[in-house]
Amino acid sequence: xxxxxxxxxxxxxxxxxxxxxxxxxxxxxxxxxxxxxxxxxxxxxxxxxxxxxxxxxxxxxxxxxxxxxxxxxxxxxxxxxxxxxxxxxxxxxxxxxxxxxxxxxxxxxxxxxxxxxxxxxxxxxxxxxxxxxxxxxxxxxxxxxxxxxxxxxxxxxxxxxxxxxxxxxxxxxxxxxxxxxxxxx
Numbered sequence: 001x002x003x004x005x006x007x008x009x010x011x012x013x014x015x016x017x018x019x020x021x022x023x024x025x026x027x028x029x030x031x032x033x034x035x036x037x038x039x040x041x042x043x044x045x046x047x048x049x050x051x052x053x054x055x056x057x058x059x060x061x062x063x064x065x066x067x068x069x070x071x072x073x074x075x076x077x078x079x080x081x082x083x084x085x086x087x088x089x090x091x092x093x094x095x096x097x098x099x100x101x102x103x104x105x106x107x108x109x110x111x112x113x114x115x116x117x118x119x120x121x122x123x124x125x126x127x128x129x130x131x132x133x134x135x136x137x138x139x140x141x142x143x144x145x146x147x148x149x150x151x152x153x154x155x156x157x158x159x160x161x162x163x164x165x166x167x168x169x170x171x172x173x174x175x176x177x178x179x180x181x182x183x184x185x
Contacts (some may be wrong), residue, residue, distance in 0.1 A: 088137035119150035
């Protein structure tokens with residue numbers, strides 16, 4: 001038997017060691033042309049496209065979860081005592097600072113209490129050291145992501161109830177309003 005294209009009497013095309021017969025119909029010829037055009041176009045796009053364009057093309061087939069903004073949210077930032085706060089008042093006999101004597105359990109319970117409210121999307125806290133209107137001290141800095149229906153008086157009420165902060169003391173709260181959304185792959 002000879003090495004020829006099926007039914008044509010012509011030798012097959014050899015591509016990377018593989019013998020491929022010539023297309024025998026118009027549809028076969030169109031399929032070969034489509035494959036060649038796809039390969040050429042892919043090489044052109046890969047060689048000349050900007051990363052943001054490639055990302056846009058890829059995203060057509062791979063939608064990212066959470067690209068939509070979290071509507072009507074803003075951030076509330078504030079300070080609370082931590083287990084280390086009491087060090088700032090170690091030698092003091094003044095009971096005005098007693099409400100700041102707490103433990104890690106108290107901070108976790110406060111976070112859990114805040115997060116029970118459906119208007120609180122989430123929070124984060126970390127140990128900080130700073131100097132505001134009182135003695136330099138340790139504490140936690142909290143950032144709450146909340147929906148519009150959660151108000152500053154809601155936070156103040158929860159704060160004073162949990163920590164026992166006296167009414168005559170002022171609570172410092174920062175408000176940040178920006179669009180929030182999940183990003184990434």
